[in-house]
Amino acid sequence: MKFRDRVDAAQRLAKNLEGIQNEDPVILAVPRGGVVTGDVIAKTFGLQLDIVVSRxxxxxxxxxxxxxxxxxxxxxxxxxxxxxxxxxxxxxxxxxxxxxxxxxxxxxxKFRGRLDYDLKNKTVVVVDDGIATGATVFATLGWIKKQNPKRIIIAIPVGPRDTVEKLRQVAEVVVLHEPVIFGAVGEFYDSFDQVEDSQVVEIMRSYGHHKNMK
Structure with a gap:
């Protein structure tokens, strides 16, 4: 399976998340590429978009x-x-x-203007444009769990099967393609351009994340 670009991947991913809007979830995108994916999903369901950063x-x-x-x-x-x-x-x-x-x-x-979150008793959907080793996703999951959410869903277009199986042990996973042989996320996209800070800032401003932004 291959995707044209992040928008195409996100549109396909959104079809597998139908009904999620009924839970009024928090969509947490992983910068930078995941913000493009998250933007499409949030707009599809009329939801707000936020970001989460792990390194x-x-x-x-x-x-x-x-x-x-x-x-x-x-x-x-x-x-x-x-x-x-x-x-x-x-x-x-x-x-x-x-x-x-x-x-x-x-x-x-720069992207959201603050460091605080309120995820208690909420459905949280973590969105990225793909994962490889999953190190930062596992860190994100560990941190989210400490916030006492109601439900956690990882939504990704592509990820290696062994990593996805490990993720399924700790959260719900919505994934479109989980190949056994995996080199890099970009291999599964025809277009996988670098997403710049300015693009992320523009997307986040469209959701009202503008206070204190520099």
């Missing part, structure tokens, strides 16, 4: 290999097996968390 902590030997991920409140969700097998020090982890927290707060301030 992976890369291995000291391979920045692309996630040894965990951190949320805006400093919550760190480690891949303990990797950390132990690679002998990663706590000092390195603390340093990386501090660095990523700065980027998280920059994005949240």
């Amino acid at each position: 992976k902590i890369g291995s000291p030997y391979n920045p692309e290999l996630a040894i965990g991920a951190v949320m805006h409140d400093g919550s760190f969700f480690p891949n303990s097996d990797l950390i132990n097998s690679l002998g990663v020090t706590q000092d390195y982890i603390d340093e990386q968390i501090a660095e990523q927290l700065q980027e998280i707060k920059r994005r949240l301030t």
Whole structure:
């Protein structure tokens, strides 16, 4: 399965979310690409769009290999097996968390104008344009669960089967394509252009997220 672009993927994904508007859910998109996907879904059902930001902590030997991920409140969700097998020090982890927290707060301030959330007793739909290792999604899920929501749904066009199966153990998952062989999310799109900060800001402003935006 291949998608023309993020809009095409989101339109197909929305068909699998029919009826969700009856729960008045919070749509939480993952910047940057997931905001385009989330925008289409939110507009399809006449819902509000919000964002959530988590950042992976890369291995000291391979920045692309996630040894965990951190949320805006400093919550760190480690891949303990990797950390132990690679002998990663706590000092390195603390340093990386501090660095990523700065980027998280920059994005949240720029894109939504504030850092607080109210998810208690609500249905939360986390939307992205696809997942690979799932490190940041698992961190996002762990943080959302601490907010005591009523229901959590992960909605993605594509993700590797092994990662999707792990996600299903901790949340409801709506996915259109879960290939066994998986390289990168962009492989499953004809057009997978970089989404710029300015595009995210424009989308978020259309939902009223403009206070304190810079």
